[in-house]
Each structure stands twice: as structure tokens, then as C-alpha cells.
Amino acid sequence: MKNITTPTTTIERLPLYYRYLEKVNSEGIEVISSKQLGDGLGIPSTQVRKDLSYYGEFGRRGVGYEVDVLMKNLKKILGLNNNWEIVLVGAGNLGQALVNYGGFKKLGLNINYVLDIAPDEIEGNLDEIEIYPMEKLNEVIRDNNIKIAIIAVPAEGAQEVANKLIDSGVEAIWNFAPTHLKLPEDIKVRDEDLSIGLISLSYYLSN
Amino acid sequence: MKNITTPTTTIERLPLYYRYLEKVNSEGIEVISSKQLGDGLGIPSTQVRKDLSYYGEFGRRGVGYEVDVLMKNLKKILGLNNNWEIVLVGAGNLGQALVNYGGFKKLGLNINYVLDIAPDEIEGNLDEIEIYPMEKLNEVIRDNNIKIAIIAVPAEGAQEVANKLIDSGVEAIWNFAPTHLKLPEDIKVRDEDLSIGLISLSYYLSN
């Protein structure tokens, strides 16, 4: 019976729901309807309900969703109870920005280890975190049983870094290098190709 | 007859094609098949051909695509001949990373103007670029006829910044603030919500 797979688009909306619930929760709101939740995010209420329905029945008909109940469920669904330890490879501008981005830590996503080919040459805003040389990659990942890695190195070096990460035990990669990584099927890769966003705006303004 | 609209997914793949062509071009390759192009990006050849077919017939049957011809066409389609001038609002870590990201300039996407609420307090890697105070927003945008803006301010301030940008004449916004902007229909917004990427990896590892 449960032969239905969750659409990938649904999975990408769940974090939005979670964050919006955090917001209304901090405002003291205790119950929210799919309409209100959707309006806050530009998503139809019918889609909100459909998305949630892949995971259970979290609301009450005629009433809505209890904010704290839905948050707790989404947190679990998204794996945010795991307190992930994450390694970042590449401490350039973008890497530093990611480490300093405040939003991750409170979600249980901790970028605790940073590596770079030239740790001594890094200038910027990473004063309080130790930067390891690339030679320590295997050690850092194995010793801390790290499963998630971020690649923020230039395109040329990304494939080699990815291979090493996987050899060391990493299972999921958030890839900011503008290149297609060829990796085993069971490794989860999320490409975050920043230039697509800006180029697509250029496209829309021109057409 | 031409009542067919291009899928949004196609539009997001065009930049990938363009960049891959740049790469093979720099390697001296003059002709490429849809199969080769697709393999380099993890995209089926049939999809490559379908995507391109929305814009014209760029290849030769039995032969493939001439790299420079296809590049020239894609460049035009993507609007990269326009030499866009772009304004960035918010010179924090992420904003600085975007300004210093090398890939944009060679695509004719020039982040030439940076604004921040506290221009004097910015420390980091923007030594060579002037940072304007927010009061100059309208002036900078109007005087330079800027159509594309990047928002890299905290979520709380993003809607207000977006409103001002649009009042000044901006038509497309690349939004890094983790919030849903409510804007007129004719304004093109691209949300680049960084936390989605990392949270979805957490999801996949947990399910």
C-alpha cells in the first residue's frame, strides 16, 4: 500500500514550513491553519496539506495545526535531532560565510571542522575555529564519525576532494563547486550552483 | 503554433550547458554531441536536445554541435551580452563572498555597487570597492539604471529592502534572506535559501 514516494519538491518545502513555524512560535502563536502557513510562504494551502500528508496526520479538522506539535514532528522528519557534526573543505570567502551563517547551529547542524590546503594563509573571520590542513581529512572524518561534508573549493579540485571524503566515510555532500561530481549512487549530493541563480535572472529580464 | 512555454527546469539547465561548453572550449574541443555534453553534467542526452530545441536548431544531424556556435547562441539566450550592472545590499560574510566570487564577472554579471547599513564597520575582503550607506540606494540604482539586485541582509530587513529596490526601478532580485518576499507579480525573484540544502541532506541521511 505505502508504495508512494515523497516528491523531492515536498522535501524541499519541509524546511520552509519548519522555519515559518519557528517564527510564528516565537510570536506566541499556538495554532496555525494550512492556509496561514501557506500564505506566509507563497504556497497554496492544499499543497501544504498534501506535503504533510506524506508523513502522517498532524492537524485537527476544523481547527488547524498545533504549532509545537507540528514543529516537533517536522524536526524529527528532517533529522534535526541528530546534532550533526559537519566538515567544511575550503575556507575561502564562501566557506567562511557558511561557517559564520547563524542559522545552522540552532538547527543542530554544526560545522565544527574546517579544512584547507593552506590553513596558515586564511585571513578573515574564522579566528575562533581551528583550520586543519588537507592531510588531516581522513583523520578528522573517521575520528568524529562525520557523515556530512561541504565542498567549497574551486571546481578543479572538487572531484578529488569528494573522492577522499567518501573514502573516509562521508555519505552526503553539499557541493558549492560549479562542477558535476561523479560519485557512487548511494552518496547523496546536493549541488548548490550559485551562478544559476544570477544567470536565470539575466535570462528572464532578456526574454 | 508557438504556444509552448519553456519549462523552468530547462532554463536552469542552460547555464550548466554554457559553463560546460566554456570548459571544453578552453580544452580546444570544437564539436560536441548531446551525449557528451549530457554525460559531463549527469543529464540524459535526450534532455539536452529537448532543452535546446525550445530555442532553435543548433546542431547538425550525424555530427553534433559546434562548440563556439552553441556557446554564442546560449550566451544570447541567457542575456549575457547585456553586461549587467548589479547592486548588492548587505555586505556581511555572504555578501562579501558573492562580490569576490570570480565566476560572475566573466559572464557579464558585474556586482559594481554595494550597500550596507553600516558601511564604516565592514571588515573583510572588500577593500577595493566602495560601500554606500543605505540612504544612497535610490540614487545608486536610478543613476546607473540598475535592474538586478542581490539581497544579503538578515530576514527581518529583507522585505523593506526589497520594497525600496523596486521603488527605485529594480526588476529582478536574487534573495538570500531566508524569508518569503511579497512583491508585485512582474518582479522576478529568485530565492536562494541556503539552509534548505543542508537540511535536505540531514533528511536523506535520516530516512
Added chain:
DNA sequence: TAGATTGTTAATCGATTAACAATC
């Protein structure tokens, strides 16, 4: 001619949306 590869049609697959019974 034989082999390769495009461009396009039709079939399939996946995601969104409308509609409404269930129920608070």
C-alpha cells in the same frame, strides 16, 4: 552506403491543484 546523431512526436512519469467528505 553505413554509422552517427539530431530534432521532434508520443508515451510516460511526477507534481500540483480542485473538490469534497469527514470531523472538529
Added chain:
DNA sequence: TAGATTGTTAATCGATTAACAATC
């Protein structure tokens, strides 16, 4: 009870893929 809102089915819409004639 009357009004509101969920959860779910079925219909629609959109995107991908298979297949193949056209043609180099």
C-alpha cells in the same frame, strides 16, 4: 447546529524519456 479546516481522491498540469524519421 453552522462554520471552519483537515486529509485524501481524482483531475489536471508540467517535465522527462523513449523511439524514430530525417539527415549529415
